[in-house]
Amino acid sequence: MRASSLFALFCSAVFIGYLAIGSFAGLSAAVASAAAPTPAVETSAVDKQAGSGVAKLSQLADELYTAANDANRQVVYNLLQRMEQLSELKAVRASGTDAGWAAYDQTVKGLKQALSEKGTSQRWYIEAAKLKLASDALYRPTVPLWLQYEGILKDDENRIMIAWQSQTEGRFDAAKVNLDIYRDHIDRFEIAALMQRDAGQLQALRDQVTYTERILTAVDGGAVKPQEVQFALEGLNSAASRLFRLSDGQPALAEAIPPGTTIGEYRKGSSQIVEMFIAAFVMAVLGFAGWRKYSLYRNVGEPVSRNKFK
DSSP, rough: HHHHHHHHHHHHHHHHHHHHHHHHHHHHHHHHHHSSSSSSSOHHHHHHHHHHHHHHHHHHHHHHHHHHHHHOOOHHHHHHHHHHHHTTSSSHSSSSHHHHHHHHHHHHHHHHHHHHHHHOOHHHHHHHHHHHHHHHHHHHSSOGGGGGGGHHHHHHHHHHHHHHHHOOHHHHHHHHHHHHHHHHHHHHHHHHHHHHHHHHHHHHHHHHHHHHHHHHHHHHHHOOHHHHHHHHHHHHHHHHHHHBOOOOOSSTTTTSSTTTTHHHHHHHHHHHHHHHHHHHHHHHHHHHHHHHHHHHHTOOOOOOGGGGOO
C-alpha cells in the first residue's frame, strides 16, 4: 500500500478516536453534573478507603445475588460473612444513613437465619436482591438501580386500577393481589431507599398503601363510594413520586441520563459508544481496501487462463 494511503488511514483513525473521546467525555459530563461539587482540597486517605470499601461491598453483593440465585448455600454464606465484616468498617458506614444501615444489618441477620433452614432458597434470592440494591445505592449514588422501581410501581398501580375497573365478581381480590405485589416491590428496594432518602418518605408511601387497601375493602363492602379508589390510587402515585424525587422536587435522574433512557442502558452507553466507533473504523479500513483494489483493476481487467474452458 502506498505511503499516501497509509497516511490517509492514520488520519482517519485519529479523527474517529477524537470523536469517540469526545462522546465519552460528554457522557462523563452528564454524570458529573448530577454529582456533588469537587472539593477544593485533595481527597483524604479516609475518603479513598471509604470509596474502595463501598466498591468492594457492591462487588460482593453482586456475587451474593448470583450465588443466591443458584441456591449455592456455602458460597452465599461465605460472601455474607465477608460483606458483614466489610460493612462494619467506619469508613464504609460513613456512606448512607443510620436508618439504612439498621435495615441492612437486619437483612443480613435474617439471611443468615434463612441459610440455616431448609427450603428457604427463595428467601435467599429476595434478601440478596435487597442487599444488592442497597450496596449499589452506596456505590453509585447518582444513578442507583433502585430508582428504576418508579416505573415498576406505576405499572403495578395501573394493574390495580384495571383489576378494579373490570366489573367482574372477583375484582376486589384481583386488585388486592396487585396491591400486595406493589407492597412486595417496596420491600425489595426499601434498604436502598433508606440509604438515600428520609425514612419518613418511605413510611408515607407504606401508609398510603395501607390506606388504599382499606379503601378497597370499604368499597367492596359498600361503606364508601367507588370513586374513593381512584382518589386513593392518586395519593399512592403522589407518595411514590415524592420518594423518587430529589429534595428540590426534580426527578432524580434528570441530570444523569437522557429522557427515556434506563439506568442500565446509560451505564452501557460509554462502552457502546467506543465499540461503535471501533466498528466504524474497521468498516472504513475494509471499505478503503476494497476501493483501492477496485480502482487498481477496473481499467486493467483480470487475465483468464486458456485452460479454464477446456
